[in-house]
Amino acid sequence: MLVLKFGGTSLGSAERIKNVAEIVNAHDNCVVVCSAMAGVTNALEQVNKLWEQDDHSGALDILGRIQYRFDVLCQELFYEQDIITANCREVKEMFAAVRELLQDPFSGYATGNVLSLGEWVTSRIINNYLCYTGKVSTYVNALELIRLNEQDEPDPFDLARRIKETGSFNEPGIYITQGYICMDSQGRVSNLKRGGSDYTATLLGAALHASLIEIWTDIDGLHNNDPRYVEDTMPIRELSFAEAAELAYFGAKILHPSCVWPAREQNIPIQLKNTMDPDARGTHIQSRQISGGIKAIAAKDNITVLRITSGRMFNAYGFLHKLFQVFDEFKIPVDVVTTSEVSVSVTIEDTTALAGLVLQLQSLGRVSVETNRSIVCVVGNIQEHLAEVIQAVKPFSVDMVSLGASSNNITLVVPHGQKVEVLQALHNLVNNNNVNRQESWIQLQA
Ligand code: ASP
Numbered sequence: 063m064l065v066l067k068f069g070g071t072s073l074g075s076a077e078r079i080k081n082v083a084e085i086v087n088a089h090d091n092c093v094v095v096c097s098a099m100a101g102v103t104n105a106l107e108q109v110n111k112l113w114e115q116d117d118h119s120g121a122l123d124i125l126g127r128i129q130y131r132f133d134v135l136c137q138e139l140f141y142e143q144d145i146i147t148a149n150c151r152e153v154k155e156m157f158a159a160v161r162e163l164l165q166d167p168f169s170g171y172a173t174g175n176v177l178s179l180g181e182w183v184t185s186r187i188i189n190n191y192l193c194y195t196g197k198v199s200t201y202v203n204a205l206e207l208i209r210l211n212e213q214d215e216p217d218p219f220d221l222a223r224r225i226k227e228t229g230s231f232n233e234p235g236i237y238i239t240q241g242y243i244c245m246d247s248q249g250r251v252s253n254l255k256r257g258g259s260d261y262t263a264t265l266l267g268a269a270l271h272a273s274l275i276e277i278w279t280d281i282d283g284l285h286n287n288d289p290r291y292v293e294d295t296m297p298i299r300e301l302s303f304a305e306a307a308e309l310a311y312f313g314a315k316i317l318h319p320s321c322v323w324p325a326r327e328q329n330i331p332i333q334l335k336n337t338m339d340p341d342a343r344g345t346h347i348q349s350r351q352i353s354g355g356i357k358a359i360a361a362k363d364n365i366t367v368l369r370i371t372s373g374r375m376f377n378a379y380g381f382l383h384k385l386f387q388v389f390d391e392f393k394i395p396v397d398v399v400t401t402s403e404v405s406v407s408v409t410i411e412d413t414t415a416l417a418g419l420v421l422q423l424q425s426l427g428r429v430s431v432e433t434n435r436s437i438v439c440v441v442g443n444i445q446e447h448l449a450e451v452i453q454a455v456k457p458f459s460v461d462m463v464s465l466g467a468s469s470n471n472i473t474l475v476v477p478h479g480q481k482v483e484v485l486q487a488l489h490n491l492v493n494n495n496n497v498n499r500q501e502s503w504i505q506l507q508a
C-alpha cells in the first residue's frame with residue numbers, strides 16, 4: 063500500500079487535477095490524501111475571522127465566492143452538463159450545511175466545520191473525477207478515523223483501532239480521503255493545523271504500514287536553503303528522518319512541522335515529489351544518516367527570546383524544573399534552550415500569554431524579553447563543520463547557539479532583520495562545501 067498526498071497547488075485548477083488523476087491512475091492500491099484547493103483554507107480562515115467580528119454578510123460573501131470557485135472547477139473538469147450539475151449540487155449541499163451551522167445560534171461551534179470545507183469539497187470532486195475517468199475509487203471520511211486526544215495530538219493507536227473497526231482500506235484499491243481534518247477529543251470537527259495534510263498522510267501511512275509515503279507538491283523536493291530568500295537553492299536528494307524533522311520544525315515550509323515522526327516510528331520512507339515535474343527525483347527521507355557535509359538550512363520567524371537570570375541557578379537544584387513548570391502551566395512550547403551559570407535563555411513562538419508568563423517567571427529571577435527574532439537551523443554533519451558555521455555567522459549578532467544532541471543540527475537565533483544575510487552566508491558555506499567535496503572526489507577519481 064502506498065500513500066500519496068497532494069498539496070493545494072497541485073489541486074489548484076482543473077488542469078492540475080487532471081495531472082493528479084494521471085499520477086493516481088498509475089496505481090491500483092493506494093490512499094490519496096487531498097489538501098484543499100490552493101487558497102481555499104486562507105479564505106475560510108477569513109470567513110471565521112469576519113464571523114467572529116460579527117461581519118456576517120462579509121463572511122457569507124467570501125463563502126459564496128469560494129463556492130463559486132468550486133462551481134467553475136466542476137465546469138472545467140467535466141464535459142457533460144448533467145454531470146456538471148450533479149457535482150455543483152454536491153458542492154452546494156456541503157456549503158449549505160456549513161452555512162446552516164454558522165447561522166444556528168445553538169450550534170456554538172462552527173469554526174472547525176468552516177475550515178474543513180476546503181478538504182471536504184476538494185476530495186469529493188477528485189473522487190468524482192477519478193470515477194468519471196473510469197477508475198474505481200472509494201471515498202473515505204477522515205473524520206471517522208483521526209481523532210485528537212486531550213492534548214490535541216493525534217493518537218496512532220486510536221487511529222489503528224478505528225481503521226480496523228470501520229474496515230476502511232480492507233481491500234486493495236484506490237481510496238480518496240481528506241488531509242488536515244479530524245475530530246477533537248470532544249467529537250467536534252477540528253484539524254491538524256495549517257499544512258496538516260502532510261501529517262494525515264504520515265499518520266495513515268504509519269497505521270497502514272505503507273511501503274512509501276509520497277508527498278506531492280509544486281517544487282522538486284526539500285531545498286538546501288529557503289528559495290524565497292536565497293538564489294540558486296538546490297533540492298536535497300537524501301535526508302534522514304531526524305534531519306527532515308529538524309528542517310520541517312524549524313521552518314522548511316514544504317513539510318508540516320510534526321509530520322515526520324509517525325513515518326520515522328514505523329520506518330516508512332517519505333518521498334517528496336513535484337507534480338509539475340513527476341520524473342524529477344525529489345527528496346527521499348529514510349532512517350539512514352547519509353553523510354554529506356552541511357546539507358540544508360531553514361529559518362523560522364516571529365521568535366521571542368526570554369532570558370531568565372538568577373544568581374542561584376546551578377547550585378540550586380530544581381531550578382530548571384521550576385522554570386519549565388511555568389511554561390507547562392501556560393501550555394507554551396519551548397523551542398531552543400541554552401544555559402549558563404547565571405541564566406537560561408529559551409525561545410518561544412506563541413506570545414499570546416506573554417505578560418502572564420513573564421510575571422510568573424519573575425518569581426525565579428530577572429526576565430528580559432527580545433522580540434522579532436528568527437531561528438536559523440543548519441542540518442548535516444555539523445560536528446565536522448562547526449568551526450566553519452561559527453565563522454560564517456561571525457559578522458552577525460547571534461543571540462543564541464544550540465548544538466543538537468545528535469549533532470546533526472545547530473540552531474542559531476538572530477535578529478529578524480539579519481536573517482536573509484545569515485541564510486546567504488550559510489548558503490555560500492554550503493556551496494563551497496559542495497565544490498570542495500566535488501573537487502576531492504575528482505581528485506580521488508584521477
Ligand atoms: N488546507 C490546509 C492548509 O492550507 C492543509 C494543507 O494544505 O495541508 O493549511
Ligand code: MG
Nearest residue numbers: 069257316317
Ligand atoms: Mg503543505
